[in-house]
Amino acid sequence: MIFRKKFSLSVVLLGIVTLVLCPVILAQEEPLSHDDILKMEYLHKFVLSPDESKIIYLVTEGDDLTPPADNATLRMILTKSKTETILSSPDESVTSWSVSPDSRHLAYTALPRTGGDSYLTILDLTTMKVEKMPGVPKELLNGFSWAGTSGLAYLGPSPDTPEDTKPGGVTIMDKEPDPVILNSYDIKTGEITNPTTNTDVIYAYLPSPNGRYILYKSSEYPEVWLTNPEFTYYLLDVENGTEDEIMTREEGYQDENEFAWAPDSSVVYIERMINGGMHYPVRYASDIITYSPATRTVEEIPMQWDRLMLKDLFNDDIEMTPFMGGVYALLADGTNPQLVKYTKTPSGWNMVLLKGEHQGNIFALESTVDGNTLYYNYNSASVPPQIYKAHISGDSIGTPENMTHLNAKLLEKPLGSSEVIEWKGAGGDTIQGVVRYPPGYTKGTLYPLVVVIHGGPIYTDFDSWRDTWEFPYHLITSAGFVTFSPNYHGSSNYGFDFAASIEEGHTYSLAVEDMMNGVAVLADKGVIDKNRVGVTGWSYGGILTLSWVTKDNSLKAGVVGAGYQDENSQLAYTNGIVMNRMYYDKTPFEDPEPYIRNMGVYNAGNVTAPILMLQGTVDNAVVPASAMTTYRAYKMASKGDVQMILFKDEPHHMKHYDNQVRKVTEEIEWLSGHLLS
Template identity: 25%
Template sequence: MANYVTKESLFEIQSITNPILAPNEKEALYIRTQLNEKENNYNAHLFHIDLETGESTQWTYGNERVSSPQWSPDGKQVAFLVKRNEKQQLYILNSRGGEAQELTTLPNGVNSYLWSPCGEKLWITSTVKKGLGITEQEEKEEKKVPKAYVVDKMKYKADSVGLLPQERYSQIAKVDLATKEVSAFTEGDYSHSLQGISHDGKTLVIAVNRTENTDDIFRTPLFLVDVETKEEAVLIDEDGYYGGAEFSSDDRYIAFGGSDHTYKNATHGHVYIYDTETKTTQKLTEMLDVPVGDYAVADIQQGVDAPTVIWTENNDLYFQVSTEGDIRLYYATLEGAIYPASPENEHVYGYAVFKNGNRALITVSNPTFPGELFDFDITTGERKQLTTFNAEFLESTTLSTPEAISYTAKDGITVHGWIMKPAQYTEGEKYPFIVEVHGGPHTLYANTFFHEMQLLAAKGYGVLYVNPRGSHGYSQEFVDGVRGKYGEGDYEDIMAGVDYVLQHYAWIDESRLGITGGSYGGFMTNWVVGHTNRFKAAVTQRSISNWISFYGVSDIGYYFSEWQMLADMNDVEKLWHHSPLKYAANVETPLLILHSERDFRCPIEQAEQLYITLKRMGKEVGFVRFPECDHNLSRTGIPNLRLERLEQITGWFEKYL
C-alpha cells in the first residue's frame, strides 16, 4: 500500500546543508539537521565525507545544533559553533579524530568567527556590555526582578529577538589557538561584524555603522582594516545592504554581494568587485536583470549558510542567482562574461567550488527531492550523489509532481507558477483546489521541495502556487511592480492564474476553491476574501490586516510602510485603502486566522483586529494563537506547533471544501 506525505513526515525528512571543502580538496564537511520529536526541537550534526571513497562519518552527536563549520588553513583541524552549556561557544576538533575541545568560554558566547590564514589564531565576534571587556562577566543579580525598558529609538525590537538588548554591542576579538587567550580588537559603542579576511592575513573586512541613531539609516559600511595598525579604508559606504567579502587568490580583488537602495528593499542583489590596486569598484552583474542570491521560500532546509561568492585560482567567480523559479549556480569572469553553470528546474541552496573552477560540491533540491549533497563536474554537467539521507522517505512515499505553468495576466505580463494534482489523482474525478501565496513579497516560489504543498496534495487537494508581480527571480521592473499598489496588479495576477487553471484543467472543482498564505501571503489572503467570493474557504497566516496600525507596531513598520506602500501616517487614506480590514463587511468566505504570539514582524494585533471585526459582523471566522513562536513558525518553529499549524490548515479546508 502506498504511503503519502503526512504532517509527521517533517520528522522523517532530513536537511543536508553547508558543504565545506577541505584545503586538500579530498574531503569535506556538511551538516545534517533533523527535527527531534522527543525533545521537541532541532538537532544539527557535523558530518565528514571522504571524496575519494564517498564514505560519510558523523562527527558530532547529542541533543544540540552545530553551525558554521570551517577547516583550519592546514586542514588538520575543524572549528564550529555549538551551545553545549549556557552560551554558544567556539569548538575545535582534530580532523583525524578525538573529542572536540572548547576554545572559548566567553560570558556572552561567540556569534561568528574566521580562521586567520596563519592557522594560529581565529577572529571572533561576541556581544559585550558597554563599559566591560570582552571576557568580563556581567554582575549577576541576586534575584530576578522585572526591569523597565526605556525606549528612545524606533528600531528597538526585532522579530525572533524581541526587545533589543540595550548598551550591548558586537565586538571583534582574536583568539590564540595555543593559549586560548582572547584579545579585543574593536571598541566603541557600535556593533561590528566580520565579513572577510585576506589570504595573507593582513587585512580584515569588517562592517560597522558608527551613527549614533540608526532609525533612518539603512546602510552598514564595509571597511578594510589593517590587522597590525587598525587603520581603516572604506570599501563601500552607501545606502543598501552589502556583505560577504571574499578576496581573490592573489588578494588583488575583493568580491562582495549587495543591493543598493534605488528600489528600497526590492532592489536586485548584485556582485561587486573592488580592485585594491586601482581603488575602484565595479558592479560585475550589472547586465544581469535577475537577482544574485537565493530568494526561494520553502519549509525543509534548515540553517542554510551559502557563500555570497567564491573565487577560483584563476580569478573567475561563482555565485547563486534566483531566476524564473530556479536557484542556479552562475559563473563569471572579471571581464564580465556571465552564464549559468548548473541546470534548470532545481534549487542549488549550498555550494563549494574546487580551486580550478571545474568541479563543485552542491546541495540540491527539486520539487520531488528534499535535497542531498552532490559532486558536480561543472565542465561536463555530470554529477554523483554523495548522500542518501532522504532515500528511505522517497522510496516509501508517493509524491505529487508539480507541473510548471505560465500565463498572461490582465495587463499582458507573463506570470510563472506551478500546479499540483492530488497525490491520489484518478482520471475523470473532480477535486477541491487550494491556492498558496508566498510571503515577502520580494521572495519566490522555486523548483524546490515544499512539505506543505505535498501535504495538501496528499490530503486530496490540487494546489496552485505562482510568482505574481513583486516576486523575485524576474526583472527589476517585475519585482518593483507591487510597491505602492498592494492588492492591485498582484491580486489580478493571482486571480488570472485561477482562471487559467480552471480553463485548462478539467479535474478542478470550481465550487471548492481555497486560498492560504503567510505574511504578505496572509495580507493577500485577507485582501482576496474582501474582494471576491470565489473561494469557499481561506486560511490567513501571520498576516497584515491594517496598514495604519502596522506602521507603529511592526519591528519594521515605519519604514517598510513608507517603502512598500509609499505612504506614512500623513496619508492614512492610502494606508487604509490598501488595508484588508477596510473590506471586512464584504467577507463571505469562512476565514481561519493563524498567528504567533511573539511575531514582531506582523504583530498578533493584526490578527486580533481582523478576528474581532469579522466575529462582531457575524462572519464565519476562527482564530488560533501559537505561543512562544515568532514570524517563522512554518519554517523554523517549535516542532509540535508546526504540526498543530498544519493540522489547523488541513482541518479548516476539510470542513469547508
C-alpha cells in the same frame, strides 16, 4: 474526512516549463505523515574544505526548532571515496561551525540535547581528536569565523561601553545602539584581542583565507527607521592595523548581502544591493563588485543579465563561489536560477551560461580552486535536496554524481509531481507559479485547489523543495489537493521593476489579480475544480489571504498564518513602519485614505469564505494586536465563519514542534472540511 468542530469561544489559546515526475505511485505505498515532512532531514550550509578532500555539511531534523530540539548534526564526506562520517556527537546539537583555512580543524558550538549551556569544540580533522574549549567568551558562542589558522573572529560589545547603573529593567525606545566590535580568540593560548577600534555597530564581516584581511560593514544605527541607515564597508589589514574605507551606502537593516574571498585572498567579492523603496531602502536586485587589497580598487563585474543575481532568503549558502581567476554565480530567473561562470581576462570579464541536466535547479554550490569541479545542492519542487558533484568543461556541467543520500525513508513515500506554469497577470505581465500534484494524479480529473502564498513580499516560490511547517506543500497534496504557489507582483528574482511594481500603495491589488488569473488558467486547463478553491499562507502570504477573501466570493476557505489587515497597530513594530515607508508615501496616521482603500478590516463585510487565523503571541514581525484587531473586524462583519487560534509564547517562526504539528493539523483539517466535502 475530519471536520473542524465549532467552538463556543472563537479564540483558542494553545501552550509552463519542466514537468518533474516521481515514480508511479502504488496503492500499497504508505501515505505521508506529519513527521515525514516536519522531521525530515533539512540540508543546511555545506562547504568544500580548502584542501578539497572533504565536504562538510549540517543536517537538522525539522525547521525553525529551538536548539537542541533540531538535533543538528555535522557530517563529512570524503570527495574521492564518498565515505561519510558523522562528526558531532549524538548527544549534542550543533549551532554554528566553521572549517579552518588549512583544512585541519573544525570549530563548532553546540548544546547538549538533554539541555544545558552552549560550548565550543575543536575537532582535529586529521587525528579526529576532540577538544572542548573552557572559558570561551559567551559572544563567540553566538557565531564566529576563522581568522587565520588559530584565531576565531566574533562580534561583541566594546569594552568601553558604559554600564547602565540605573535601577529597574527598561527598554529605551529608539536609543542609538552601543558599539559592536570585532574580537579574536586564539584557540591555542586563549588570548582575546580586539582587531577593530570602531565606535559603531559592525553588522557583517568575513576574514580572508590567509588571515591577513577582514572585510566588514558597520553603521552608527543599523535599525534607524526615521531616516535611511548608512553602512560603510571597510577592509582591515590585520598585519599592520590599517583600514581602507571602500564605500558608504544606504541599505535597509532587514537585508543581508554576501561576501566571498578568492582562494588566494587577492580579491574579495561583494554582493552589492540595488535598492528600491519609496522612503526606506529595500533590496530589489543585486550585482557583484570586487575589491583588491593590493591595488585598493573597486571593480564592477558586468553581469550581462537583466534580472541580476539570485537572492534566496532562506538558504544558508551564498549565491557566489570564487575560484582562481573568477567566480561562479547563481543569477535570478524566476523559479529556476541560472548558474554562470565569470572569468577575469586581460580584456575584462567573460560570462558563460552553463548547460546541463541540473541547470535551473541548483541552489547552492562550492568550487574547487581551479574552477573545474563543482559540488552543489540540487532539488526541485518534488525532489528533496541532495549534494552532487560535477566537472565543468567549457560551458557544460558534466554528468552529476550523487554524494549524499538524505531522507531515504521519505523518498520511499509517494510525493507526487510538480510543474512550473506561466500566465498573464495584472497589467498583462507574465507571471510564474509552481503547481504540485497529488500522488496518483489523474489527468482530466478536477481536483480541489489550495493556493499556497509565499511571504515577503520580497521572496520567490522556486521550483525547489521548500516544505516546512509554514508551507507544508506535500502534506496538503497528500490530502488530495493540487497546490498552486504564484510569484505575484512584488516578488523577487524577476528584476527590479517587477519587485518595485507594488509601490505607491499597490501592495495587494496587483497580487490578487495575478493569483485570480492563475486559478482561472488552471480551471481552463481542466486541472482543478473552480468551485473548490481555498487559500493559505504565512506572514505576507497570510496578509494577502486576508485581502483576497474580501475581493473574491468564489473562494471556499482561507487559512491565515501570522497575517493582518490593520496597518495602524502594525506600526508598533519597526518592521511595520519600515514596510509602510517602503511601499507607501505616508503612514496611515499622516494620510489614511490609501490604507482605507487597501485594508481588509474596512471591507470585511464582503467576505464569505470561512477563515481560520493562526498567530503566535510573541510574534516579532506581526504585531499580535494587529492580528487580533483584524480577527475582531472580520469576525463581526464577515458572512462566513471566522476563528482564531493563538500559539502561546511562539514568535513569527514557531520554535516548538508540538505547535508546528498543531498548526499543520488545524490548517489541513480546515481546508479538508471545507473543500473535500
